[in-house]
Amino acid sequence: MTETFRPIPEGDYFKNPGYLKLDLMLNGVRVDPSLFQKSLILKEYRLSPSLCGNLDLILPEETHVSVPYQEEFTIHSPYKLRGLHGKYTLSGREHSAVVKIVPHPSFYDERVNSAVRIGDVAQCHGGYVSLALGGHRYLQSHLNGSSGALSTAPATGRLVLSVDEVIGLLDRIRKETAIDVITLSAWSAKGEDGGILQIEPYIRAIKASFNVLLLVEVHLPNVRSMIDQTYAMGADSVCYHLGNLCSHGDQPPAPGRSTEQELHLLRHAVSIFPPGSILSHITMGSRPFAEVIEDIGLLTGIKVLPILTVEGLEVVRQKGLTTAQLAPLFGYVYNAAKRAKITMNWFSRLAPFVAPIEGRFFSGDSPKLKLALLNFYQSRFLGGSISAGLSNLRRKLRVREVKK
Amino acid sequence: MTDSRVIIDRRPITVVFISRTYRFFLLLLLGFAFYAFVSAPPWAGLSPEGYKAVGAFFLCLILWVTQLIPLAITGLLAVAIVPLLGIMPAKQAFSYFGNDAVFFILGAFILSAAILKTGLSTRLALLFLKGGVRSPRQLIWRILVSSAFLSCLMPEHAVAAFFLPIILEMARALEYEPFGGSYGRTLFLAMAWGCIIGGVVTFLGGGRAPLALGILKELTDQDIGFLDWMKTTVVLAVPMLGVAFVVLTFYFRIDVESVEGINRALEARRKKLGMTSWGEKWVLLILLLAVYFWMFHGLKAGLANIAIAAVVILFTFKVVSWKDVEEYVNWGIILMYGGAICLGRAMDSSGLIEWIAQKFLHYPEIIATHLGNWFGIGVPATYVLFVLLSLVALFLTEMMSNSAVVAVLLPVAIGLAHSYQLDPRLMAYVVALPAGLAFLLPISTPAVALAYSSGYLRIKDILIPGLMMNIIAWLLLVLVMKFWWPYLGMRY
Structure with missing residues (x-):
């Protein structure tokens, strides 16, 4: 694991946006109180703290990060955000860097219907919008920094919005x-x-109304035809909640299904969806790193892109996990995906997660051509439309509906 | 989503892209090539209209062969492109949809819709198999004859469509699995070949003969009677049935000893049909009357008029509804016929046919001379012309729609007939008969395609005996032209 890993001393995190992102996610940031009085942007953040506990920053090299700043543990954070003459500076113990703040949307307090505020069901991180139709609690636990910007949560909510309301x-x-x-x-x-x-009705309606890429987060179905349908109905990418593949021992990952069956289904999904668009969370924190590495190997071996997540920041604190301990795992994901020739262009500029392509910061790799292409596809005016358009064209070419 | 399922093409996306879009790019390429062709100066000796008619002819020929767009749409394109290129006025071009042949085939389709709708078709098929089949060989013969006979009364593809479930039932009664038994394969091919052979006998067996009649009428103002056509074709069809029987029983091993199971299945099916309904009786009566009038009063009363009168009587007695007609009639073929007749007329009026005839006039003479010099065979050049044209028609019909062969070849053949001072009606036989004898490939004719779709036939089961049938059919046709036609007074 260490052969292509580039360790960096804690003091040098400012020289590496990947390390800085990870460290900020784990430790949070202290915000200079004067900013709440002076800065309009931060006032907006303060308006609805319960809805969005994180602050979205853009670090050097266009690295987006969603940082906890209200939680109690952030008072011990080595990072402090200051503002002067419209510029924001993030300072550490020894170094500092100029960062940008992603404006907090003004619509979080608006209502979708009489019962639901927008902030209860939607979160925006730049051009990345996360919708949780199960409602407030799921969204909070899924993306809110208080329970971990790197964490996943079980989908336990219930439907709170109609299709028309989602489109509106x-x-x-x-x-x-x-x-x-x-x-x-x-x-x-x-x-x-x-x-x-x-x-499904939401996916179809969204694809019919907007030219955007759509990532769905679901559990792995039991039958292959459901994977086919997921692609046909309009999902461009799927992130499957698999939990732990290797650590279960005698316990299967899903009732009545073995690991081999899961991998078989994933292989099918990979053959259906565009390269690099099948993702899966791999949880870490409470289990040995060796198991995590084994899971990464299993997934990248069948060309599934792993997204590393921790089971809540509380676990991180309890276990005393540090950036220096976690960083090699992200580097390992990047190297394994690179070895398996998995495309890492999809969903690569995500503030709440460390995207696999961002693992390059930990391995010391600098794929200039890949990054140039990535920047093009993520450019606002042309690239985004092209990405979504190509994905739609690909689906139109490959999907046929035949009568039974 | 409930009544359909999703299929994802998992081939590499470049392969998928090419397979899904090549038609568009080919059409684009064809469009550019066509534009470049018609923009170029005309060939020597050919009028500008004639030169543009060459472009329209090849455009339609390529589209009919490749089927990049449906046959009917190519027919519509033919009608539109002729006035667009200035070959003839639009009013004239569109008037060819009013040709007698178009309405004759419409009437014939409506009649066959009534036969199918009332279930008379199945009853007639079972009638041929009534009385118990005694041996496997006899069953093959009965299927051949019954499908051939019914194809004399209605389009061969319709006969194949209602015969297929009966043959499937027979195969199941013999406990055959798909690809399972040699005898099972024989039954499916007997049905398909019977349809093909019967389909050439009358004007009702398919679209080729009525289309040939339409083009002939439009280009020469001459006609062929229903009975006259039959006199020429029966002599070919009857020995063909015998040949088909011999090929089937010798090529395929008969691996069953008894057909008792089939007899029981047919009896059960017959019982299920119940008593003959009034609708079936009316349709049979009207059909027999129509055939009588077509045979003995067709030239005087007009084939199309008789067909329409029969249809009016059908509706008078409410035997079928308009909804049934909409469902069963192949409207695309009717559109194609209008376009094909228009294209043929455009080729004629622009001087193209005469130009082609002049270009190819000498080849049959040269071949006839060589045959005489080298082999001592003395045949007239006109006979060589017939042999060559029938061979071309037989070859083309394996690759494209039977009717499309008539559409592209008959106008040229009529032009050659004028140059040789032949009776142009002969060309309708020379082109339309071999155009119907497509045994070789599943794509050649709907009857073989349906038999192949059963899953019981492998492609080699069709190819090898089909090739044998094609060769024998052509040889028989050549013999009929040589010995039977002069006997009927068809001089050349």
């Missing part, structure tokens, strides 16, 4: 900010479909 909501968001990627999560995983049929 996205229209409202689009008035204020461009949307590149929409993430849609199933709120329940009952049945053999892994939850995809619940969100």
Whole structure:
């Protein structure tokens, strides 16, 4: 694992945006109180702290990060955010860097209907919009920094929005900010479909109304035809909640299904979706790193891109995990994906996660051509439309519906 | 989503892209090539209209062969492109949809719709198999004859469509699995070949003969009677049935000893049909009357008029509804016929046919001379012309629609007939008969395609005996032209 890993002393994190991102996610940031009085942006953040506990920053090299700043543990953070003459400076113990703040959307307090505020069901991180149709609690636990910007949470909510309301909501968001990627999560995983049929009407409506990439977060279904349907209905990428593949021992990852069966289903998904668009969370924190590495190897071996997540920041604190301990795992994901020739262009500029392509910061790699292409595809005016357009064209070419 | 399922093409995306879009790019290429061709100066000796008609002819020929767009749409394109290129006025071009042949085939389709709708088709098929089949060989013969006979009364593809479930039932009664038994394969091919052979006998067996008649009428103002056509074709069809029987029984091993199971299955099916309904009786009566009038009063009363009168009577007695007609009639073929007749007329009026005839006039003479010099065979050049044209038609019909062969070849053949001072009606036989004898490939004719779709036939089961049938059919046709036609007074 260490052969292509580039360790960096704690004091040099400012020289490496990847380390800085990871460290900020784990430790949070202290915000200079004067900013709340002077800065309009931060006032907006203060308006709805319960809705969005994180502060989105853009670090050097266009590295987006969602940083906890309200939680109690942040008072011990080595990082402090200051503002002077419209510029924001992030300072550490010895170094500092100029950063940008992603403006906090003004619509979080607006209502979708009489019962639901936009902030309860949607979160925006730049062009990345996460919708949780299961509602407030799921969204909070899924993306809110208080329970871990790197964490996943079980989908336990229930439907709170109709299809028309979701389309109206996205229209409202689009008035204020461009949307590149929409993430849609199933709120329940009952049945053999892994939850995809619940969100099918939403997927179809969103794809019919907006030219965006759509990432769905569901459980792995029991049958291959459901994977085919997921692609056909409009999902551009899927992130499967697999939990732990290797650590279960005699315990299968899903009732009635072995690891081999899971890998078989994933292989099928990889053959259906575009290269690099099948993702899976791999949890870390409470289990040995060796198991995590084994999972990464298994997934990259079948060309599934692993997304490393921790089981809540509380676990990180309890275990005393540090950036220096976690960084090699992210580097390992990048190297394994590179060895397996998995495309890492999809969803690569995500503030709440360390994207696999960002693992390059930990391995010391600098793929200039890849990054140039990535920057093009993520450019707001042309690239985003091209990415979504190509994905739609690909689907149109490959999907056929035949009568039974 | 409930009544359909999703299929994802998992081939590499470049392969998928090419396979899904090549038609568009080919059409684009064809469009550019066509534009470049018609923009160029005309060939020597050919009028500008004639030169543009060459472009329209090849455009339609390529589209009919490749089927990049449906046959019917190519027919519509033919009607539109002729006035667009200035070959003839639009009013005239569109008037060819009013040709007698178009309405005759429409009437014939409506009649066959009534036969199918009332279930008379199945009853007639079972009638031929009534009385118990005694041996496997006899069953093959009965299937051949019954499908051939019914194809004399209605389009061969319709006969194949209602015969297929009956043959499937027979195969199941013999406990055959798909690809399972040699005898099972024989039954499917007997059905398909019977349809093909019967389909050439009358004007009702398919679209080729009525289209040939339409083009002939439009270009020469001459006609062929229903009975006259049959006199020429029966002599070819009857020995063809015998040949088909011999090829089937010798090529395929008969691996069953008894057909008792089939008899039981047919009896059960017959019982299921119940008593003959009034609708079936009316349709049979009207059909027999129509055939009588076509045979003995067709030239005087007009084939199309008789067909339409029969249809009016059908509706008078409410035997079929308009909805049934909409469902069963192949409207695309009717559109194609209008376009094909228009194209043929455009080739004629622009002087193209005469130009082609002049260009190819000497080849049959040269071949006839060589045959005489080298082999001592003395045949007239006109006979060589017939042999060559029938061979070309037989070859083309394996690759493209039977009717499309008539559409592209008959106008040229009629032009050659004028140059040789032959009776142009002979050319309708020379082109339309071999155009119907497509045994070789599943794509050649709907009857073989349906038999192949059963899953019981492998491609080699069709190819090898089909090739044998094609060669024998052509040889028989050549013999019929040589010995039977002069006997009927068809001089050349």
